[in-house]
Amino acid sequence: MIIQRSFSGSVVAFLSLVFLATTACKSKEEEAASSVVTVQASHPTVGPISEEIAADAILAPLSQAAIAPRISAPILREYVQRGQRVKQGQLLIALDDRDLRGAAADSRGTVTTANAALTTAVNASIPEDVKKAETDVAQARAARDVAVRTADERKKLFQEGALSGRDADTAYAAAVQAQSTYDVATKHLEGVMSTTRATSKQTAEGQLTSAKGKLMSAEAQVSYAQLRSPINGVVTDRPLFPGETAQSGATIITVMDTSSLLAKLHLAQPSAQKLHVGDKAEIKIPGVDDPLEGTVSFLSPALDAGSTTVEVWVKLSNPSGIFKVGTPVHTTLSGTTVSNAMQVPSAAIVPSADGSTAVVVIGADGSSHKRTVKVGIRTPETVQIVSGLAPTDNVITEGGYGLDDGTKVKIGKPGADVDEDDKPAAGRAAEDKG
Incomplete structure (x- = not known):
């Protein structure tokens, strides 16, 4: 009985040792693993x-025209609506110009009058002055000739003793006076021919030029009443309606060219120096899955005074107009390549x-x-x-x-x-x- 208990205890002890050894081995292996x-x-x-140069920007139009009238006048008619495409030179808005057209008509009358005055000066007034001066010269010449002959005859009679010396001196004095009158008439004719004639013509021409200038100004005022688009684009704003008064210098219609859009980036100078006009760029637009291709179209030649950055324009083609001005975008450009x-x-x-x-x-x-x-x-x-x-x-x-x-x-x-x-x-x- 004692032997069986001892054997059983030995078996239990052996199994315990084996279990402990196995557990220790597994722990070491698990720790190692x-x-x-x-x-x-x-x-x-x-x-x-x-190298990738990334920057955020806001899409801007390729060009924009904020059209403001140069005169203050009521709006007579509007020919376009917001969102409508327009062409360069197309009439957009007409202002009331009745008073301006009246002023232009008055100026045209002044031009007609000045033109007639010039014609009169050239063809009538000036020739009459010349003719009168020539007549005076002819009369003075005839009087001089008569006085000279008379003085010569009386001098001869005086020498023969048939005439007193006093009468001979009087005839001589009359001849001298006649010669002086002739000289004055000749100089006057020369003055009319060279000075008076040219001055009168220039005066008439100056009056005509002045009248034409006033007419041009009046016609320009009339043209200011018609507002035309300076660019091809889309009407994006038109705040006033017919009957309202447009104020001089205040924008009443805006046209944007959105056929291409510009992402205007501000980059550090070292990054901007690695770019060239024509370089390709990737533009990511919210809501568009794939990035779009843009092209560097402008590199500012000077740093921005406030931020000391370089302004770079990336041009994005937008012929269908699906991309909108003011959209925030993320732009990536390629710099140095190895x-x-x-x-x-x-x-x-x-x-x-x-x-x-x-x-x-x-x-x-x-x-x-x-x-x-x-x-x-x-x-x-x-x-x-x-x-x-x-x-x-x-x-x-x-x-x-x-x-x-x-x-x-x-x-x-x-x-x-x-x-x-x-x-x-x-x-x-x-x-x-x-």
Whole structure:
């Protein structure tokens, strides 16, 4: 009886030892398996990469005309409605211009009068002045000739003793006076021919020119009453109605050219310097699934004084008018491009304690190792590696953040449980034995 109890106790003790040994073995294997971190990894790729310059903007029209009258007058008629397409030169609004047309008619009458005055001056007044001056010269010449002959005859009679000296002197004085009168008439004729005639014509021409200028001004005032579109586009605003008074200088109709829209970006100078007119850009519009293609159409030659940025215009074709002015958009442009760049996914980049940039690679021993790298161009998807990495390195692309150096890793889906097949063989044997 004593022997049986001793044997039974020995068996129980043996089984307990085996159970404890099996449990300890399983605990070690489970601890070893749980220390392996599952990650995703890939080798660096080599290919072209372009720097992406992104900015937000508001779509603006290609051109815009805020049309304001130059005169204050009631609106007589409106020929277009909001949303209507118009062409350059098309009549949009007519103002009441009856008083202006009356002033223009008065100016045309003044021009007619001035033109007649010029005709009279050239064909009548001026020739009469010349003719009178020529007549005066002829009369003065005849009187001079008579006085000279008389003086000569009396001088001869005086020499013969048939005439007194006094009478001879009187005849001589009359001849001198006649010569003076002739000289004055000749100079007057010359003045009429050279000065008076030209001055009278110029005066008449000046009056005609002045009258024509006033007519042009009056006709311009009449034209101001008709508001025409300076561009092709769409009427976007027309706040007044017929009968209301349009004030001079106040916008009463707005036309926008929306056949193309402009995303006006403000970029830092280093980024703007990498762009050229004609470069392509991607424009993302809310509600539109796929990005649209735009083109750089303008680069400001000067910095904005307030923000020290460069204004860049990206042109978006909009022939159907489905995109609206004022829509917020996100624009991406390509800057510097490297044709053969070593690249890794952006998620592979991890920060280092010293502030440098690093990646985590899988060593030959299956452990993780952080490696400092120098990066170049960054995009939302990939990052250029300038130095610090080889094409054969296996870089952890997901699950590497926060890993300590030397951590055992395996490639799989991060966060997945360790499968039965992944357990060490010794652990499975111990479990089978238990």
